[in-house]
Amino acid sequence: MSAPASTPAVTGDVGAEGDALLRVTGLQKHFPVTRGIIFRHRVGAVQAVDGIDFAVPAGTTLGLVGESGCGKTTTGRLLTRLLEPTGGQILFDGRDITHLSMGAMRPLRRDIQMIFQDPYSSLNPRHTVGTIVGAPFRLQGVKTEQGIRRTVQDLLELVGLNPEHYNRYPHEFSGGQRQRIGIARTLALKPRLIVADEPVSALDVSIQAQVVNLLEDLQQELNLTYVLIAHDLSVVRHISDTVAVMYLGKLMEVAGRDELYAAPRHPYTVALMSAVPVPEPVRGEGGARERRERIRLAGDVPSPLNPPPACRFHTRCWKAQEVCRTVEPQLTELVPGHTVACHFPENTAAA
Numbered sequence: 001m002s003a004p005a006s007t008p009a010v011t012g013d014v015g016a017e018g019d020a021l022l023r024v025t026g027l028q029k030h031f032p033v034t035r036g037i038i039f040r041h042r043v044g045a046v047q048a049v050d051g052i053d054f055a056v057p058a059g060t061t062l063g064l065v066g067e068s069g070c071g072k073t074t075t076g077r078l079l080t081r082l083l084e085p086t087g088g089q090i091l092f093d094g095r096d097i098t099h100l101s102m103g104a105m106r107p108l109r110r111d112i113q114m115i116f117q118d119p120y121s122s123l124n125p126r127h128t129v130g131t132i133v134g135a136p137f138r139l140q141g142v143k144t145e146q147g148i149r150r151t152v153q154d155l156l157e158l159v160g161l162n163p164e165h166y167n168r169y170p171h172e173f174s175g176g177q178r179q180r181i182g183i184a185r186t187l188a189l190k191p192r193l194i195v196a197d198e199p200v201s202a203l204d205v206s207i208q209a210q211v212v213n214l215l216e217d218l219q220q221e222l223n224l225t226y227v228l229i230a231h232d233l234s235v236v237r238h239i240s241d242t243v244a245v246m247y248l249g250k251l252m253e254v255a256g257r258d259e260l261y262a263a264p265r266h267p268y269t270v271a272l273m274s275a276v277p278v279p280e281p282v283r284g285e286g287g288a289r290e291r292r293e294r295i296r297l298a299g300d301v302p303s304p305l306n307p308p309p310a311c312r313f314h315t316r317c318w319k320a321q322e323v324c325r326t327v328e329p330q331l332t333e334l335v336p337g338h339t340v341a342c343h344f345p346e347n348t349a350a351a
Contacts, residue, residue: 115194310325
């Protein structure tokens, strides 16, 4: 196999054209591992997120995908400053929010909100829907023209719920309805950026499409910017403008949705794509349906406490060579708007 052609490295700022509402550079989160009861000393660190770069233009959606444990949720919590970054920089609308204090972040909570994965645990069972959705107004001291009750009822109607359910409790709703309540709470203060952490993975398949369509409609109506964290590539394809593939704290590939799904370049992305079910496979000669080859990765995801050197995917990659074990590949733009961190990318003939 020939060595990869040398191409200029880029920083991974796919989507940087236009006004980037969110820009992330070299973002890191290392959780220290300590030993000892009295004199605790650090013996290592879990490298949950280890230097990622991306930009999200206003009004668009970035889909962040990867296996469980690759650092997607940690990234989302860093973006919303629910976690303190170890390193790197987070710019929101040109303002550095990387290490803002809780007090300094408080006004920005109106602009940056999060949709949580589990609609069952993210709602307080002792509070009514009206209290839950109206909480952001009370916490931020925001006055509404029509009063909190009327504003909350309008929000419930916006997300497809009956405004008359204002005094009901979360246990009286289905999973999909509870997630709509969470979305209504997120929209209360008219945010500009929403980080959606697996917003439909806990829901029935029959309900997932409804919630995804709701998010898409809300984005068009309110000009929202999304960072959508998911492992379901079908959901990501439906709603995302740009897709970033993450593995063990690193970005493996970043590209526009159509480009990524048409010709994935990184072997890890190719393996993920091979696992997506095809509803109606293309028929070949003689009317027989073509079967897509399923790529089964060997072994499990390595521990982020001691990740593999150089390319972190080389322990499971069928194309790995010595250079993959010694030289870390950088995100490189193979074609305009399509960056890959791989020494031996796939589908290069299509470039």
